[in-house]
Amino acid sequence: xxxxxxxxxxxxxxxxxxxxxxxxxxxxxxxxxxxxxxxxxxxxxxxxxxxxxxxxxxxxxxxxxxxxxxxxxxxxxxxxxxxxxxxxxxxxxxxxxxxxxxxxxxxxxxxxxxxxxxxxxxxxxxxxxxxxxxxxxxxxxxxxxxxxxxxxxxxxxxxxxxxxxxxxxxxxxxxxxxxxxxxxxxxxxxxxxxxxxxxxxxxxxxxxxxxxxxxxxxxxxxxxxxxxxxxxxxxxxxxxxxxxxxxxxxxxxxxxxxxxxxxxxxxxxxxxxxxxxxxxxxxxxxxxxxxxxxxxxxxxxxxxxxxxxxxxxxxxxxxxxxxxxxxxxxxxxxxxxxxxxxxxxxxxxxxxxxxxx
Amino acid sequence: xxxxxxxxxxxxxxxxxxxxxxxxxxxxxxxxxxxxxxxxxxxxxxxxxxxxxxxxxxxxxxxxxxxxxxxxxxxxxxxxxxxxxxxxxxxxxxxxxxxxxxxxxxxxxxxxxxxxxxxxxxxxxxxxxxxxxxxxxxxxxxxxxxxxxxxxxxxxxxxxxxxxxxxxxxxxxxxxxxxxxxxxxxxxxxxxxxxxxxxxxxx
Numbered sequence: 001x002x003x004x005x006x007x008x009x010x011x012x013x014x015x016x017x018x019x020x021x022x023x024x025x026x027x028x029x030x031x032x033x034x035x036x037x038x039x040x041x042x043x044x045x046x047x048x049x050x051x052x053x054x055x056x057x058x059x060x061x062x063x064x065x066x067x068x069x070x071x072x073x074x075x076x077x078x079x080x081x082x083x084x085x086x087x088x089x090x091x092x093x094x095x096x097x098x099x100x101x102x103x104x105x106x107x108x109x110x111x112x113x114x115x116x117x118x119x120x121x122x123x124x125x126x127x128x129x130x131x132x133x134x135x136x137x138x139x140x141x142x143x144x145x146x147x148x149x150x151x152x153x154x155x156x157x158x159x160x161x162x163x164x165x166x167x168x169x170x171x172x173x174x175x176x177x178x179x180x181x182x183x184x185x186x187x188x189x190x191x192x193x194x195x196x197x198x199x200x201x202x203x204x205x206x207x208x209x210x211x212x213x214x215x216x217x218x219x220x221x222x223x224x225x226x227x228x229x230x231x232x233x234x235x236x237x238x239x240x241x242x243x244x245x246x247x248x249x250x251x252x253x254x255x256x257x258x259x260x261x262x263x264x265x266x267x268x269x270x271x272x273x274x275x276x277x278x279x280x281x282x283x284x285x286x287x288x289x290x291x292x293x294x295x296x297x298x299x300x301x302x303x304x305x306x307x308x309x310x311x312x313x314x315x316x317x318x319x320x321x322x323x324x325x326x327x328x329x330x331x332x333x334x335x336x337x338x339x340x341x342x343x344x345x346x347x348x349x350x351x352x353x354x355x356x357x
Numbered sequence: 358x359x360x361x362x363x364x365x366x367x368x369x370x371x372x373x374x375x376x377x378x379x380x381x382x383x384x385x386x387x388x389x390x391x392x393x394x395x396x397x398x399x400x401x402x403x404x405x406x407x408x409x410x411x412x413x414x415x416x417x418x419x420x421x422x423x424x425x426x427x428x429x430x431x432x433x434x435x436x437x438x439x440x441x442x443x444x445x446x447x448x449x450x451x452x453x454x455x456x457x458x459x460x461x462x463x464x465x466x467x468x469x470x471x472x473x474x475x476x477x478x479x480x481x482x483x484x485x486x487x488x489x490x491x492x493x494x495x496x497x498x499x500x501x502x503x504x505x506x507x508x509x510x511x512x513x514x515x516x517x518x519x520x521x522x523x524x525x526x527x528x529x530x531x532x533x534x535x536x537x538x539x540x541x542x543x544x545x546x547x548x549x550x551x552x553x554x555x556x557x558x559x560x
Contacts, residue, residue, distance in 0.1 A: 008543060049495070050503075050549070066418045067386050069419055
């Protein structure tokens, strides 16, 4: 082993990590080599210098500073978690509160509406009898108004009467019931509220007229429309008449009924939620539309064909109205009236008009 | 096992570590209290700067706190912590070197006769340089000599000769094979001896 190799091993020798053989070799060399002995002395000196370096005292605040920073770190982490779950701590209660509040309001509204609903569904087979009962309570002052509304009033006939009755039954049980029970109009939701007094205004002048009044006013929008559109009513009626003439329909019972219907539907359209659909094939669209109404828990109360136009008066839950208009949109371009956006009742009647494009 | 002059080995470190891992900050405080001096000394010898050492130790303990859940006890807490402190110290040195790049204080330059500093004049009488120097000065010279070494020599000398850490432990801290530890210690000591000689002349 030459000096270079010995000196390489001196470090391990100093640390006492050489094998006994290597140690012997090194020690043997050291006794005979002054240079390597000097190197060993230097090495020991250097090692001692390092070992004898004083320990340094860390600043007294070091532990506190470290722990303060650790605390900050933990806080930050905690606040991060807090932020992460913030919605659960704060927002949820607010949301829950809102939901409860809405629930309470809905319940209150439901309770307010319920009695009327009962009335609405009360068995009130609108027969001539009930009609007459209702009419008995009517004020004579309403007669003029009523006849005014009746405009081109044709001869009374049985067919018309029957239809009228049927309509009454389907379309306006409420107003009759109210008439009968003398309900305060103030309690009644808007359309019915308007309808009720109308019924009361019909005159018992003669049976024909009475019934005609019933017929014409049954969906009672006549009165309402007169109130809203004082000039509109006769005009509409005239149009209807003209329309009937154009169609070449003779002045027969059906024509009368048709005219009435048209009159009424027109009036209806101004009060009822109304959806006008422009389609290419009205007949087909009508069927589809009827199906849609059925699908949405509604029923078509009445369908009218006006030349190329199809009118469906349907009754369905108000919450389904929007869906209906969306579905109808698949048939063609739709137009709606403002009534469609304010639906206070649970069940609404909607006027669907299917017109050719 | 670490055997060093400033701290003894704590057998209950594991208890405090597991408490720490469950979010007990106070338990971490105990560990900080136990090891801050040792870690500060390592950091100080590495950086050669008291202030920088304080920063290094703070950062290292913060890192340890953040990573405490990853501590699996394969090494002792002291070993684990030493590795973290050395890494932070090395990062700190890199930054400092970038900053002081244009004004280096080097022992090599001191060896240059034109740049020789008057403080380390060659001995004029029979007293050795070591004898002439006050103890405080010796400490400074040695630290300067350490500062002039490469980082890997620095850290291994600090571990082996200052902290008196065992070979096995050094292998664990530096994650280098045993043979490499030995040869690096040899080279580091050689380098230091050379620097001290150059610095002190006859010592």
